[in-house]
Amino acid sequence: MTFVLQERFLIEGEHKLEGIVKISGAKNAALPAMAASLLTEDDCIIENVPQIEDISIMREVLCSLGASVERLEGNRLRVNAANIHTLAAPTELVIKNRASFLVMGPLLGRFGEAASCPPGGDIIGQRPIDVHLIGFATLGAKISRSEEKYVAKAPRLRGAKIFMDYPSHIGTENLLLAACLAKGKTIIRNASAEPEVVNLAEMLNKMGAKISGAGTCTIEVEGVDELHGTCHCIIPDRIEAGTFAIAGAATRGEVEIRDVICDHLDALLWKLSEAGADIVVQEGSLTVRSGRKLSAINVQALPYPGFATDLQASMGVLLTQAEGVSAVNERVYDNRLLYVSELRKMGARVEVSGQIAVIIGSTPLTGTPVKALDIRSGAALVIAGLIAQGTTEVSDIYHLDRGYEALDVKLRCLGAKIERL
Numbered sequence: 137m138t139f140v141l142q143e144r145f146l147i148e149g150e151h152k153l154e155g156i157v158k159i160s161g162a163k164n165a166a167l168p169a170m171a172a173s174l175l176t177e178d179d180c181i182i183e184n185v186p187q188i189e190d191i192s193i194m195r196e197v198l199c200s201l202g203a204s205v206e207r208l209e210g211n212r213l214r215v216n217a218a219n220i221h222t223l224a225a226p227t228e229l230v231i232k233n234r235a236s237f238l239v240m241g242p243l244l245g246r247f248g249e250a251a252s253c254p255p256g257g258d259i260i261g262q263r264p265i266d267v268h269l270i271g272f273a274t275l276g277a278k279i280s281r282s283e284e285k286y287v288a289k290a291p292r293l294r295g296a297k298i299f300m301d302y303p304s305h306i307g308t309e310n311l312l313l314a315a316c317l318a319k320g321k322t323i324i325r326n327a328s329a330e331p332e333v334v335n336l337a338e339m340l341n342k343m344g345a346k347i348s349g350a351g352t353c354t355i356e357v358e359g360v361d362e363l364h365g366t367c368h369c370i371i372p373d374r375i376e377a378g379t380f381a382i383a384g385a386a387t388r389g390e391v392e393i394r395d396v397i398c399d400h401l402d403a404l405l406w407k408l409s410e411a412g413a414d415i416v417v418q419e420g421s422l423t424v425r426s427g428r429k430l431s432a433i434n435v436q437a438l439p440y441p442g443f444a445t446d447l448q449a450s451m452g453v454l455l456t457q458a459e460g461v462s463a464v465n466e467r468v469y470d471n472r473l474l475y476v477s478e479l480r481k482m483g484a485r486v487e488v489s490g491q492i493a494v495i496i497g498s499t500p501l502t503g504t505p506v507k508a509l510d511i512r513s514g515a516a517l518v519i520a521g522l523i524a525q526g527t528t529e530v531s532d533i534y535h536l537d538r539g540y541e542a543l544d545v546k547l548r549c550l551g552a553k554i555e556r557l
């Protein structure tokens with residue numbers, strides 16, 4: 137019998153984070169940019185692409201369709217989709233993450249057909265894809281089911297007015313990707329305003345698309361006949377930056393976060409200062425310092441520009457160190473408070489009722505074995521380990537490797553005692 141030992145982080149707690157950290161390119165902007173490269177037979181160069189597992193999965197998905205994806209020096213990717221030979225995404229890859237479903241929009245727009253099974257992704261609640269499918273159908277695609285796959289077909293998509301029931305982040309991206317090559321004008325109402333959607337629209341416009349309104353709840357796309365190659369830079373990862381900001385404040389340290397767009401972190405910075413952290417914002421960098429006592433606050437996770445759900449668990453950990461009773465209301469996903477049971481093992485006093493976690497602080501945490509349940513709960517448990525007395529072992533860190541570039545290396549540079557086993 138063969139046993140496969142999963143990698144773990146061993147963290148010795150109670151060391152302040154101090155120093156400078158540079159933020160990598162955003163996972164959730166790089167993934168749709170890779171999908172966008174399917175819209176042309178020219179080369180697309182994508183800069184500032186983080187070296188993380190989710191990018192490798194997307195790379196495999198594109199290659200399985202016939203594209204070539206080459207890593208160039210300096211975190212750049214060259215994608216060429218001149219020789220696409222299948223319009224069906226492979227199920228064994230699509231079930232590994234959510235973003236793989238983003239190949240549907242560009243394949244449908246460029247070739248008139250696309251197929252994929254429902255995507256996988258973190259276990260954080262119901263994650264339907266109805267807004268994607270309803271959007272494709274509104275653009276004129278016929279949607280059918282062939283075994284596990286959804287198949288979308290339309291000789292050429294027609295621009296239309298689409299109302300999204302929910303401002304789905306990758307739902308908006310998939311519809312933008314599909315609508316660029318549609319005939320006529322598409323108007324997407326109740327669109328997602330997340331910065332990654334804006335970064336995608338900028339790339340598509342550089343490729344010759346005519347998109348306006350990205351970053352607001354109404355996006356208009358004037359369809360064009362073809363798109364060409366481009367060179368596009370991925371925005372800094374606001375969730376990685378936010379994770380370091382919270383970790384700096386939670387350990388009562390001082391962290392300067394470089395290569396960041398501070399505007400993208402408005403909600404977090406507002407909440408951190410409300411809790412008592414000192415924040416200094418400069419052009420392209422921010423410093424988080426927390427000398428004073430932290431105080432309890434209430435936080436609601438909402439679509440952008442609300443507080444990011446991807447930072448909700450890390451903020452929950454910080455609030456275990458704040459004096460008083462805090463409430464964290466998760467309003468994006470219906471099952472994203474599972475990390476609380478791991479946090480309780482470390483001594484946190486948290487009660488969950490529906491979508492709300494009530495956190496009683498300040499409570500000392502004690503190192504113990506805990507499990508990363510998804511990318512962001514994993515990051516939260518690492519922060520808990522940095523605060524805790526004694527040694528914390530975080531298992532299943534493959535989740536973290538999907539979304540954070542060299543997290544342990546960057547933390548060590550800030551003085552954390554963290555080791556990968």
Ligand code: EPU
Pocket residue numbers: 163164167234235258261262263264265266267268302303304305306307330445446468469470511512539
């Ligand atoms: N929703 C619907 N109908 C749909 C699609 C979504 O009701 O057709 C609901 C979901 O049930 C969920 C909510 O909308 O409750 C949010 O889902 P959304 O579709 O906006 O999320 P996503 O696009 O699948 C992206 C990120 C997530 C991030 C969310 C919210 C990528 C690859 N993923 O997911 O990132 O949490 O937006 O900002 O961009 C992560 O990086 O760890 C991560 C989970």
